[in-house]
Amino acid sequence: MNIFITGGTGYIGSKLSKRLIGEGHNVAILKREASDLNNLSEFKDQITFYNYEGDFSSMNAAVEDFKPDLGIHLASLYVYSHSAEDIDALIDSNLRLGLHLTEALVKNGCKKLVNTGTSFEHFKNDDYNPVNLYAATKNAFSALLKYYTKSAQLSALTIKLFDTYGPDDNRGKLVSYLIGALSSGEEVQLSGGDQIVDYAHVDDVVNAYLKAIELLMNLDAGYYSEFGGVTGERVTLKQLVALIEEVSGKKLKVQFGAKPYRFREVMKPWSNFWELPDLPPKKSLKEGLKELIDEGN
Amino acid sequence: MNIFITGGTGYIGSKLSKRLIGEGHNVAILKREASDLNNLSEFKDQITFYNYEGDFSSMNAAVEDFKPDLGIHLASLYVYSHSAEDIDALIDSNLRLGLHLTEALVKNGCKKLVNTGTSFEHFKNDDYNPVNLYAATKNAFSALLKYYTKSAQLSALTIKLFDTYGPDDNRGKLVSYLIGALSSGEEVQLSGGDQIVDYAHVDDVVNAYLKAIELLMNLDAGYYSEFGGVTGERVTLKQLVALIEEVSGKKLKVQFGAKPYRFREVMKPWSNFWELPDLPPKKSLKEGLKELIDEGN
Numbered sequence: 105m106n107i108f109i110t111g112g113t114g115y116i117g118s119k120l121s122k123r124l125i126g127e128g129h130n131v132a133i134l135k136r137e138a139s140d141l142n143n144l145s146e147f148k149d150q151i152t153f154y155n156y157e158g159d160f161s162s163m164n165a166a167v168e169d170f171k172p173d174l175g176i177h178l179a180s181l182y183v184y185s186h187s188a189e190d191i192d193a194l195i196d197s198n199l200r201l202g203l204h205l206t207e208a209l210v211k212n213g214c215k216k217l218v219n220t221g222t223s224f225e226h227f228k229n230d231d232y233n234p235v236n237l238y239a240a241t242k243n244a245f246s247a248l249l250k251y252y253t254k255s256a257q258l259s260a261l262t263i264k265l266f267d268t269y270g271p272d273d274n275r276g277k278l279v280s281y282l283i284g285a286l287s288s289g290e291e292v293q294l295s296g297g298d299q300i301v302d303y304a305h306v307d308d309v310v311n312a313y314l315k316a317i318e319l320l321m322n323l324d325a326g327y328y329s330e331f332g333g334v335t336g337e338r339v340t341l342k343q344l345v346a347l348i349e350e351v352s353g354k355k356l357k358v359q360f361g362a363k364p365y366r367f368r369e370v371m372k373p374w375s376n377f378w379e380l381p382d383l384p385p386k387k388s389l390k391e392g393l394k395e396l397i398d399e400g401n
Numbered sequence: 402m403n404i405f406i407t408g409g410t411g412y413i414g415s416k417l418s419k420r421l422i423g424e425g426h427n428v429a430i431l432k433r434e435a436s437d438l439n440n441l442s443e444f445k446d447q448i449t450f451y452n453y454e455g456d457f458s459s460m461n462a463a464v465e466d467f468k469p470d471l472g473i474h475l476a477s478l479y480v481y482s483h484s485a486e487d488i489d490a491l492i493d494s495n496l497r498l499g500l501h502l503t504e505a506l507v508k509n510g511c512k513k514l515v516n517t518g519t520s521f522e523h524f525k526n527d528d529y530n531p532v533n534l535y536a537a538t539k540n541a542f543s544a545l546l547k548y549y550t551k552s553a554q555l556s557a558l559t560i561k562l563f564d565t566y567g568p569d570d571n572r573g574k575l576v577s578y579l580i581g582a583l584s585s586g587e588e589v590q591l592s593g594g595d596q597i598v599d600y601a602h603v604d605d606v607v608n609a610y611l612k613a614i615e616l617l618m619n620l621d622a623g624y625y626s627e628f629g630g631v632t633g634e635r636v637t638l639k640q641l642v643a644l645i646e647e648v649s650g651k652k653l654k655v656q657f658g659a660k661p662y663r664f665r666e667v668m669k670p671w672s673n674f675w676e677l678p679d680l681p682p683k684k685s686l687k688e689g690l691k692e693l694i695d696e697g698n
Binding site for chain 1: 456485492497534540545
C-alpha cells in the first residue's frame with residue numbers, strides 16, 4: 105500500500121515507517137522543510153518526502169502526487185503546560201495540519217486514516233476532561249475529523265496514546281533520562297513519585313498502528329472509533345525507579361519530593377477504554393528496560 | 402457590568418448590544434479593523450471598540466483594558482458548504498479567535514463566558530453529527546472551551562442557535578428575501594420545500610442571551626453547559642411561504658423544486674435538547690412576520 109505519514113520523522117513515526125517499509129509498503133513522510141531526519145538515517149532513501157508549508161496547497165500537492173491508500177497522522181505539538189504564546193502553534197500543529205491532511209485525503213479519494221489522540225483527554229478517568237490544552241486540541245481535532253467520517257465516507261480510527269519508551273529515544277523523556285543517570289551518576293530530582301505511570305514500549309505501539317491499519321482496511325465507509333493504546337504495565341514512579349535499579353544492579357541518586365507535582369498531574373492514568381483487539385503479546389517493562397540498559401541507551 | 406462582545410457588529414450581536422446598553426451595562430465590542438458598523442449606527446457612541454488583529458496580543462490588550470465581568474462570544478464565520486480554500490478562515494474565525502478570547506478572559510480574571518454554538522452540530526438528531534465543517538468547528542471550539550472550565554474555574558454556557566429572523570436583517574436570509582419578494586414581485590426558486598424550518602425572532606434570541614447571563618452569574622466556578630436555543634415555531638418551508646402570503650394578503654411567485662435539496666439538508670431540525678429555563682414568552686411566527694411585512698422590511 106501507499107502509506108502517507110505525518111510526524112514520520114519523530115520517534116514513533118520513524119519506528120513505524122521503518123516497520124512499514126520492512127513489510128513492503130511504500131511510505132511517504134510529510135515533513136517541515138527544516139525537519140531533522142536523524143531518526144530515519146539508515147532507511148531514508150526508501151522514503152518519499154514532501155514538505156508541508158503550513159498551507160493546504162502544499163499538503164494537497166503531496167497527497168495528489170503520492171496517491172495514498174491510507175494516511176497515518178502522528179504529527180503534533182506537545183506542550184504540557186501552555187502559555188498564551190503557545191496557542192497559535194498548538195492550533196497550527198494540532199488542528200490546521202490535521203484538517204489540511206483530512207481534506208486532502210478525501211479530495212484525492214483516500215478514505216482511510218489512522219489518527220493519534222492522547223489518554224490525557226481523560227483526566228480522572230472522565231469521558232472528557234483534558235489534562236492540558238494540548239489534550240483539548242487533540243479532542244477538538246477528533247471533532248473535525250468526525251465530520252469527514254459522517255459526510256465523506258472516510259473511515260478513521262484514533263489511537264489515544266499513553267507514554268512510550270524504547271531504544272534511541274531522543275525526546276528527553278523520563279525513562280531515557282533515568283537510564284542515562286545510571287552511568288552518569290547524576291542526581292535526579294523528581295516529584296513525589298506516587299503517581300502511576302504507563303510506559304508502552306515503542307515496538308508495541310508500532311504493533312498497535314499495524315493492527316489499526318489492518319482493522320481499518322476491513323471497515324465500512326464512514327466508520328469512526330477510538331481506542332486507548334497502548335497501555336503498558338502500570339507502576340508508580342517510585343516502582344519504576346526501583347525496577348531500573350533492580351535490572352541494572354546500580355543505584356540511582358533520586359530525590360523524590362524535590363519537585364512539586366505538576367498542575368493537573370495525572371496520578372492514575374485513564375483506565376476506562378478499549379484497547380485495539382488482538383494485539384500481539386507485549387514486551388514486559390522489565391524486559392524492555394533491560395534491553396535499554398544493556399544497549400546503553 | 403462590563404460586557405465584552407465578539408461578533409457585536411453582526412445582526413444578533415448588534416441587537417444584543419443595544420439591549421444590554423439599554424439595561425445599563427457597559428458594552429465593549431471586539432471588531433476587525435474593517436468591520437462595518439452600520440448595524441450599530443444609532444448607539445455606537447455608547448460602545449467601546451477594540452480592534453482584533455488576529456493575534457493574542459491585540460485580544461489581550463482589549464480584555465486587559467476593558468476589564469470585563471463577562472464575555473459573550475458571537476463572532477463566527479459561516480460557510481454552509483466549505484471548499485478547501487475556506488479551511489484556514491474557518492480555523493481562524495471559529496477556533497483561534499475564540500481561544501484567544503478565552504485565554505485572555507481567564508488571564509485577566511474574568512470567569513464568565515456565554516458562547517454560541519449551532520443546532521447544526523446535531524444532524525439527524527444525533528449526539529454529534531455536524532451538518533457541515535462550520536458546525537464541526539463550533540463543536541471543536543467547545544472542546545477547547547471545556548478545558549478552561551475544567552482547569553481555570555471559568556464558567557461557560559453555549560447556546561446552540563437555530564435559524565433567526567427579525568427587522569433590519571441584512572444577512573440575506575430566506576425570510577427577508579421572501580418578504581422582499583412580496584413587493585418586488587420577483588420569482589423565487591426554492592428546493593422541495595418539505596424541510597422543516599425553525600426561525601426564532603431576534604428579540605427572543607436576545608432574551609435567551611440575557612437569560613444565559615443571569616444563569617451564569619449564579620453558577621459555581623468551573624460549570625459548563627449547553628442549551629439548544631432559541632427554538633421557534635416549526636413549519637415546513639412550504640408552510641412558511643403560505644404563512645407569509647396569508648399575513649401579507651399577497652401571492653409570492655415561488656417555484657418549489659426548482660433547486661435540489663442541498664448536501665446534508667436538514668429536513669427536521671434538532672429536537673433532543675434543553676432550552677434555557679424560564680425564557681419569557683416568545684413572539685409567534687405570525688406576529689413576527691406581520692411586523693416585518695408592515696414595516697416593509
